[in-house]
Amino acid sequence: MLNATILLQILWTSLATSSYYVLFAVAFALVLKVTRIFNFAQAAIMTVAFYSAFVTVQWLEWPAWAAFVVMMAITLAASFALERIGFEALRKRGVSVMFVFVFTFMVSEFVAYLAMLAFGTWPQTIFPTIFWPVTLVGNIAISAWDLPAIGATIVMLALLFSFMRFTRMGQFMVGVADNPDLAELYGVNKRQIFLVTVLMAGALVAVGMFLYGTRAQVLPQTGLSLMLFAIAATIIGGIGNLAGAAIAAVILGVIQNSSILVIPSEWQGLLLYVFLFLAIVFFPNGLRMPRRRRRFATATRDIGDNQDVSAAEGQV
């Protein structure tokens, strides 16, 4: 039964569905890289993003583009509040990594609970319908959702990477990620960089959630269950490595979907946990590409880096 059509179809659909996974993973990896926060509160941002789009489309009956704008605005506002009210206060008090993690976890549970009170627990979607018409290319079914989803993801990633590489602010971000105190000595406004980072992650999450919510049903706890995938991809991709997280998310998605051709379908759901387990036990620093020349000069910083990393991993 294994023929080219089936293989290509699985590859294509998993590529398309990995679009939101990539965005969630990169958002998570970005915050972890720059702020060193194991940001479980991303689930809360996802929930806020989804329900603001849901309300705009289904209750206010505004068009899709307006829903997207409203969703982005509310998501960014929520991210702003998370950084300024939550993270900054904790940072000022100098609390431990563990404490911040517990805080982010609590925020995500709290928001899920609020969403449950406000919207009930019936699964919802952004648009009333989730059926997207398909076009056959060869024998491969390509739905009207697939291309825009992949396109939006590529655009978001391109924006992020060119921002980090070519803008002054982006370079400051990399600087803060490497050594926040040193960066501050050089005149970088740490506070501003942290805020920009959390906002950018919010924007990635908003786009991801818009894609997810136009294709599958969402419950108040969906954000939480999607986090596991983002965390797995971040760890496997190598903490601090955004491109690694993105690639890991795509590969994980494709492997999970195509696994059904070789293992019984009942075992499919287990794969993610197997990967996560293997990654944590054998590759706690991710499957890193050999580092570029900077490696030697940054050896001392790596040690500090890894301490943070192992502290964060202990909490997965």
Place this chain on the structure above:
Amino acid sequence: MSPRIWNVKGLTKAAAVVALLMASGAAASAQQAYRFGLAMPLTGSQALYGQDQVKAAQWAVDEINKAGGVNGKKLEMIVLDTQADPQIGIQAVNRLISVEKVPAFITAWSGVVKAVAPIANDNKVVELSVGANSPDIAALGDYVYTTFPLADIDIRAVANYAATKMGKKKAAIVFINADTGTAAAEVYKKVFTAAGGQVVAYEAYDPKATDFTGQLLKVRAANPDMIHLQGLVSDTPQVIAQMRQLGLTQPVSSYSAAYNPKLVQQLGAAAEGVIATSLAPGAADSEKVKDYVARWVKEVGREPNGLPYTEYLYDAPYMIADIFKALDNKKLPPTGENFRKEMLAQGAFKLPLTGNTKLGADHTVVKPVYLMEVKGGKWTKKAVVGE
């Protein structure tokens, strides 16, 4: 909604009020009231079903009491949350038995019904499963009974109908890898094969999955002429959407989880030809059901989620009141043992919405199965099996 529901939802303010109410009310009414428990998901992913079912049961209790209760004594229902989670269900039932001391309680969702069965048996308290359909519920022990037809009935009906009336020869079964899915898929396979058909694909999917391409492509490769889908409310529309997207145009059958108006809205034309089962008469079949649905629309502003389930939940307190009445007439104390004895002695009950209910000695129940089909964007009655 009764204040007790808010209590279990953990709203401290409401809890304080309820505590006061219970303290003052319990003293006055404990002697005159006949009490039973109701353990349903009030929170969690199944709560929208659970809450509507509790509302239906509450309506019934209120009406029974308005009409004089149990020989003039009040019928009292104690509602606790299970989240449809076995662990939390066990806590709820333990409380119903040891704190509230009820002789009988109603619960649903296969996982919970099974998990609490040993507690019911050990304490000799009757567990009535109203809504769970896993076939193994019939074999959970002396004190576990169901008023809801088990998957054996509706899955059997839909499998038989496909093989004999629709003339299908090759079926594919796609099911969720959870309690309800695996057991029912097994039944479908057995019945369809026994009726002369052949199961050409048998694919499970993970409860967390959002993409079903792999499974559905395997189904497509097997080229069935009928697909049976055994999923939950949250994933069923997405699976059907992907089937149609991947060019699977075969008729799709499912069970009562698919029978809800939202499915048609979410899938549009892709919903055409989807067959679901309903284990209770629809508004078109019975005046009483019509009035009942009208009451929902009037008081809640919509039809209930999972109409058939709520009909069974509405009926269950009537059955319990009947049994209490008989015990009261015979001046027997309402213990779990007496309750069970009396329930089996009566055997058959005439219930307002779902009609005649006959409890079998083998812990099953006999009920007709309604097959519904999406036609022209609406659920329509296709056939009634075993009337």
